[in-house]
Amino acid sequence: MIWVIGLIAVIFLVILVFINIRKGNLKEKYAVLWLAVSILSIFAVAIPQFVPFLAKSLGFTLPANFLFVVTVGTALLLTFLLSTDISKKQKQLEVLASEIAILKNQINKN
Numbered sequence: 001m002i003w004v005i006g007l008i009a010v011i012f013l014v015i016l017v018f019i020n021i022r023k024g025n026l027k028e029k030y031a032v033l034w035l036a037v038s039i040l041s042i043f044a045v046a047i048p049q050f051v052p053f054l055a056k057s058l059g060f061t062l063p064a065n066f067l068f069v070v071t072v073g074t075a076l077l078l079t080f081l082l083s084t085d086i087s088k089k090q091k092q093l094e095v096l097a098s099e100i101a102i103l104k105n106q107i108n109k110n
Contacts, residue, residue: 006045013038014035017031033074051063
């Protein structure tokens with residue numbers, strides 16, 4: 001019963017990602033991350049031994065340790081992507097502010 005709830009939640013997440021991509025609310029690089037999480041979640045829910053097998057294959061003693069590392073890694077990757085976006089937007093904002101200041105200066109001179 002619990003796997004059915006998990007599967008419904010994952011399917012809902014996939015649908016939510018596609019809806020937000022279509023509306024333009026989610027960039028493709030973030031969508032790829034969310035879809036990868038969704039696909040791994042589908043495997044984890046549909047095949048109960050997937051996570052323990054993967055954890056053991058990668059040398060983790062406990063599946064919980066593996067999930068913790070994956071979760072922290074995903075959070076760090078998302079933080080890095082968001083930081084790069086913020087930096088790009090900050091540079092664009094500085095350029096726009098400079099251009100507005102130049103235009104205002106030209107208007108005031110005339």
